[in-house]
Amino acid sequence: xxxxxxxxxxxxxxxxxxxxxxxxxxxxxxxxxxxxxxxxxxxxxxxxxxxxxxxxxxxxxxxxxxxxxxxxxxxxxxxxxxxxxxxxxxxxxxxxxxxxxxxxxxxxxxxxxxxxxxxxxxxxxxxxxxxxxxxxxxxxxxxxxxxxxxxxxxxxxxxxxxxxxxxxxxxxxxxxxxxxxx
Amino acid sequence: xxxxxxxxxxxxxxxxxxxxxxxxxxxxxxxxxxxxxxxxxxxxxxxxxxxxxxxxxxxxxxxxxxxxxxxxxxxxxxxxxxxxxxxxxxxxxxxxx
Amino acid sequence: xxxxxxxxxxxxxxxxxxxxxxxxxxxxxxxxxxxxxxxxxxxxxxxxxxxxxxxxxxxxxxxxxxxxxxxxxxxxxxxxxxxxxxxxxxxxxxxxxxxxxxxxxxxxxxxxxxxxxxxxxxxxxxxxxxxxxxxxxxxxxxxxxxxxxxxxxxxxxxxxxxxxxxxxxxxxxxxxxxxxxxxxxxxxxxxxxxxxxxxxxxxxxxxxxxxxxxxxxxxxxxxxxxxxxxxxxxxxxxxxxxxxxxxxxxxxxxxxxxxxxxxxxxxxxxxxxxxxxxxxxxxxxxxxxxxxxxxxxxxxxxxxxxxxxxxxxxxxxxxxxxxxxxxxxxxxxxxxxxxxxxxxxxxxxxxxxxxxxxxxxxxxxxxxxxxxxxxxxxxxxxxxxxxxxxx
Ligand code: SF4
Ligand code: SF4
Numbered sequence: 200x201x202x203x204x205x206x207x208x209x210x211x212x213x214x215x216x217x218x219x220x221x222x223x224x225x226x227x228x229x230x231x232x233x234x235x236x237x238x239x240x241x242x243x244x245x246x247x248x249x250x251x252x253x254x255x256x257x258x259x260x261x262x263x264x265x266x267x268x269x270x271x272x273x274x275x276x277x278x279x280x281x282x283x284x285x286x287x288x289x290x291x292x293x294x295x296x297x298x299x300x301x302x303x304x305x306x307x308x309x310x311x312x313x314x315x316x317x318x319x320x321x322x323x324x325x326x327x328x329x330x331x332x333x334x335x336x337x338x339x340x341x342x343x344x345x346x347x348x349x350x351x352x353x354x355x356x357x358x359x360x361x362x363x364x365x366x367x368x369x370x371x372x373x374x375x376x377x378x379x380x381x
Numbered sequence: 382x383x384x385x386x387x388x389x390x391x392x393x394x395x396x397x398x399x400x401x402x403x404x405x406x407x408x409x410x411x412x413x414x415x416x417x418x419x420x421x422x423x424x425x426x427x428x429x430x431x432x433x434x435x436x437x438x439x440x441x442x443x444x445x446x447x448x449x450x451x452x453x454x455x456x457x458x459x460x461x462x463x464x465x466x467x468x469x470x471x472x473x474x475x476x477x478x
Numbered sequence: 479x480x481x482x483x484x485x486x487x488x489x490x491x492x493x494x495x496x497x498x499x500x501x502x503x504x505x506x507x508x509x510x511x512x513x514x515x516x517x518x519x520x521x522x523x524x525x526x527x528x529x530x531x532x533x534x535x536x537x538x539x540x541x542x543x544x545x546x547x548x549x550x551x552x553x554x555x556x557x558x559x560x561x562x563x564x565x566x567x568x569x570x571x572x573x574x575x576x577x578x579x580x581x582x583x584x585x586x587x588x589x590x591x592x593x594x595x596x597x598x599x600x601x602x603x604x605x606x607x608x609x610x611x612x613x614x615x616x617x618x619x620x621x622x623x624x625x626x627x628x629x630x631x632x633x634x635x636x637x638x639x640x641x642x643x644x645x646x647x648x649x650x651x652x653x654x655x656x657x658x659x660x661x662x663x664x665x666x667x668x669x670x671x672x673x674x675x676x677x678x679x680x681x682x683x684x685x686x687x688x689x690x691x692x693x694x695x696x697x698x699x700x701x702x703x704x705x706x707x708x709x710x711x712x713x714x715x716x717x718x719x720x721x722x723x724x725x726x727x728x729x730x731x732x733x734x735x736x737x738x739x740x741x742x743x744x745x746x747x748x749x750x751x752x753x754x755x756x757x758x759x760x761x762x763x764x765x766x767x768x769x770x771x772x773x774x775x776x777x778x779x780x781x782x783x784x785x786x787x788x789x790x791x792x793x794x795x796x797x798x799x800x801x802x803x804x805x806x807x808x809x810x811x812x813x814x815x816x817x818x819x820x821x822x823x824x825x826x827x828x829x830x831x832x833x834x835x836x837x838x839x840x841x842x843x844x845x846x847x848x849x850x851x852x853x854x855x856x857x858x859x860x861x862x863x864x865x866x867x868x869x
Contacts (some may be wrong), residue, residue, distance in 0.1 A: 218486075225484030225656045232655050237510075237596060237648035237835065260649050260749040262841045346601050354484075391697035391704070395637060396676050398698040399578035478674035 200253040201345055202263045206282055207272035212332030215358070216270065217248035219336060222354040224252045227346050236280075245280050252345055265356055269311075270339050271295060272318070272331050276360040277304055277307050293377075294343050295319060295331050300380060314328040314342030317376040326362070333366040337373030348374050411438050415458025415474040423448050425470035432462035432471060480660045480724065487618035488513035488651045490659060491583055492623040496527045497665045498581075498629045501552035504532040506634040508562040510647035511585040511634045515557055537562040541569035541580075548578035548640075549686055551677035552678075553629065556580065560587035561649055563601040567608065573640045574609035575702060576686055577658050577758030579632030579672070580640040581625070582610075585647040586747070588834040596835025599747065599799040602775065603808050609702050611641040611709055612776040616750045618657045622728055623647045626660070626669055630716045635674045637709045644775070646748040648835070660724065668723055706777050713774060730779030732771040733786045735761060739768030739787035741847055742790040744783075746772040747810060748799060749831065749838045756843030772809065780816045787813075793826040794850040797862075798829050806862045830860035836866055 203220065207213030214235045214242050221233035231249045240246065249263045267286045270293045276282065282292060292311045295318035297305060303309055316338040318331040325334075333355060351370060356363040395401055404463070426448055433441040433449045440456040441449040463471040492514050495503070503522070521527040530547075534540045541557050548554040554588040557565060557596065563584060574582050586602050588594040605612065611631060615621040621643065628641040638695035643819050645651055660668075676684060690698050714730065721727030736742055745753050750771040760767045770786040772779065787793055796809025805811065817824070829852045832838040842865060 221654045222484040225482070230656055231484070232653055234648075234653050237652060240597075257655075259755045259840065260748045260752050262837045264839075331588075385692075387697040388693040389697065389786050391700040394694070394697055395684075396700070397686060398688065398690060398694065399576075399676050400688050401676075403683040403685075405685075406748060 200251055200255075200257065201251070201268065201343065202266045203250040203268045203339070203343075204263055204266040204271060205248040205250070205272065206276050206280055207246055207248070207332070208242075208276070209246050211246045211272050212250045212330055213246050213272055214300065215251045216249045216272070216332040216336055216339075219333070219354045219358065220250045220252070220339065221317060222357075223350040224250075224346060226353060227350045229255050229346070236300050243274055266290065268339070268343055270335055274298075274319075275324060277303075277309075283309060283311055289375055291342055292361050293335065293338050295335055295338075300325065300378070312380045314338060314377055314379040316373050321372050324367045325372060327339050334369040334373045337370035337375075338377040341374045341377040342379045388457050410454055411457045412454045415456060416476055417458045417460065418456055418476060419451060419458075419460070419462050419471045421449070421451070422470045422472070425468050427470075429467060431467065433463045434464060435461050435465045437461065463464055480658050480664060481661050482656055483584060483702050484654060484656050485618075486513060486652060487645065487657075488534045488585070489517050490618055490620050490657050491542065491625060491645070491651075492517035492521065493659060494625040495555050495581075495583075497662055498555075498626060498669055499553065499665075499671075500527075500555045500581075502530045502532065502544070502547040502554045503556065503693075504534050504540045504547065504554070505558070506534050506537045506540050506562060508537070508559050510587060510597075511557045511559040511562070511583070513651065514583055518555075526740055531551055537566035538569060538605065541566040541573060542831070544580045545573050545576065545578055548573070549576065549678045551672070551674040551679075553633070553672045553817070554578075554580045555582070557583040557585065560583045560595075560601045563604060564589065567604060570605060570608045570610065571829045572687065576703065576787050577638045577702075578640060579629075579638055581628045581632055582640065582642045583621075584642050584644050585623070585651040586644055587647040588821045594834040595647075597608075597649050597798075598833045598835070599644075599797070602642075602644050603801060605642060605810065606776060609639070609706060610776060611637075611639050611706070611713065612774070613641070613776055614644045614746050614831050615650065616748055616771065618650065618653060618655045619726070620728070621650065622657060622659060623724075626665060627713075627716055627720060629672075629727070630669050631709065631713050633675075634712050634716070635675060637705065637712050638675060639709060644747065647710060648771075650748045652663055656791075664724065668720060680684065704860070710774075710777055723862075726765060728773060729782065730772075730774035731782040731786050732773055734769040734771070736768030736770055736786055736790070738766065739790055740766040741768070741792045741794065741851055742787050742812065743767065743769045743843060743847060744772065744787065744793060744795045744809065745769065746775065746796070749796065751800065752838060752840055753796075753843045756840045756847070759840065760847060761846060765847070778812050780812075780819075783813060784816055784820055787824070788820075788822060790824055792850045792854045793824050794846045795826060795828045796831050796846070798827060798830075798832045800833060800864065802842050810862065811843070813846075826860055827848070827853055830862060830864040831866070833864070838866075842866065
């Protein structure tokens with residue numbers, strides 16, 4: 200079982216990212232859970248959302264305390280949130296950043312293995328909007344290999360209708376451009 | 382020693398204690414509660430209908446001449462009609478007199 | 479054909495209500511029930527569901543509308559949580575006393591004060607003595623299956639009682655997970671059209687809800703009590719038929735590795751899945767632990783629960799509600815009285831868990847399981863303990 204935690208700000212689509220990941224996994228025939236950090240939602244405030252993906256039926260309703268993977272939608276969160284909190288040994292942090300891994304480590308002291316992509320740039324160029332939730336899914340799938348990128352196609356189409364193609368394009372481009380540390 | 386039970390078996394009650402017979406409350410006799418009963422002086426009556434409106438037990442029935450007559454099956458002798466009549470046409474009379 | 483879907487449990491629950499061809503929905507939104515009624519109102523508004531959606535001004539009005547609608551012979555649904563249940567509770571007694579087969583989903587939430595929108599079973603416990611049938615779901619699949627079961631049982635001519643299906647707020651209601659949703663033809667096979675035994679009809683007038691004088695009130699309550707007890711047989715029969723048709727079998731008490739267990743945990747609701755994971759881990763570690771999960775809360779499945787736990791030496795009973803009686807939680811109280819009736823004396827501890835959204839983890843279950851064994855060895859007095867409390 201893989202446990203994933205998304206960090207974003209209210210309104211950036213962290214919850215949608217979690218949902219789409221779970222829906223894609225379910226479509227692939229896997230088992231999955233997606234849930235927000237339950238409570239009132241406030242635009243701009245740091246928020247989290249969670250996903251479990253498994254080959255077997257998932258029999259737990261615990262919160263996710265020790266994720267295998269953390270996805271950070273907004274680079275500014277690194278200053279106010281410890282995104283590595285609880286991350287498992289050998290875990291992976293997937294980051295939206297325009298910086299290099301070395302720069303990031305120097306500035307933030309991140310220790311985990313990193314996968315980085317300039318999702319804001321991709322989103323702006325592809326969708327003309329700085330909304331990185333679907334873009335970062337491309338990075339997540341590239342970095343984690345939990346399922347093929349095609350699995351996202353139908354959940355994104357169902358969710359976004361007329362703007363699905365742009366979201367998919369951003370997602371595919373992020374998949375190509377994500378750098379994963381060895 | 383005495384014991385108190387119900388008026389029928391729980392098995393005989395309708396679903397949800399519903400009552401199937403429409404208007405069954407009409408059988409409830411309140412006419413044996415009174416010690417005084419109202420008598421109307423139709424000479425004085427101006428047919429305003431207040432006795433009919435104020436009576437809590439639907440005792441008054443309008444007759445063909447437009448006067449209001451009592452159905453004593455329901456009259457409990459409360460005296461409201463006599464109190465409300467604007468021309469004092471209703472007198473309360475002792476039962477048995 | 480039934481299909482496997484990935485969906486938020488609330489949305490799937492609303493889809494199930496729609497598949498049940500409900501006639502009237504009267505509801506007032508309250509967190510965490512909101513998504514259920516929002517989705518139903520959408521289905522009605524966009525023409526996918528031919529039903530009357532009554533957007534009332536309060537939960538008291540919601541249940542009042544439901545009473546009128548069910549009395550007129552319509553298949554009727556509502557949903558609420560917590561304070562909303564508190565406000566409608568006056569009418570909930572009436573719905574049951576009038577024997578109206580309304581179905582309600584309660585997205586379980588704590589009660590104020592302090593204000594909490596998060597999960598526990600306080601609202602379920604507030605509704606426990608209203609004379610409704612109550613079932614409890616552990617996951618999304620069970621929520622939708624129990625909705626079909628609820629209509630089927632409620633409207634059965636041998637039952638005619640309202641039914642609450644309980645699902646944990648947020649933990650279940652807001653979870654996206656895979657479920658298998660029946661199609662219309664399958665639902666129709668399981669759920670016949672509602673044929674009311676009595677209904678308000680101007681052509682054949684009756685009185686519902688007359689005064690119950692002392693000469694008849696006791697008999698009325700006996701009739702209600704007998705109906706609730708008699709519903710057990712129909713509840714299990716309807717689960718059996720559901721299983722025969724669709725392959726998923728449900729029971730008043732579900733057991734997990736209890737056969738030879740020396741210690742048995744007793745749970746209700748979505749914590750049961752986490753508890754199963756804990757049981758697996760403890761079994762792998764050589765500890766003799768099993769789990770009994772209460773699916774039918776009202777009428778209480780005394781026989782089934784006793785059968786499930788009677789071989790155990792120690793019991794850890796979990797209540798996700800604090801009833802503030804200074805004695806024990808509501809599930810524990812039922813179990814203790816059942817044990818007394820049968821002269822059974824296992825060692826038992828009651829744990830109050832997961833109040834107002836506090837998480838209950840695998841680690842917690844292991845500690846409660848080990849804790850009850852240790853307390854029994856020590857000869858500690860039996861009682862209740864609220865877990866995860868910061869002193
Ligand atoms: S005395 Fe009272 S009950 Fe009798 S007719 Fe007058 S108002 Fe009605
Ligand atoms: S209230 Fe008096 S005046 Fe009026 S209708 Fe009755 S008896 Fe006649």
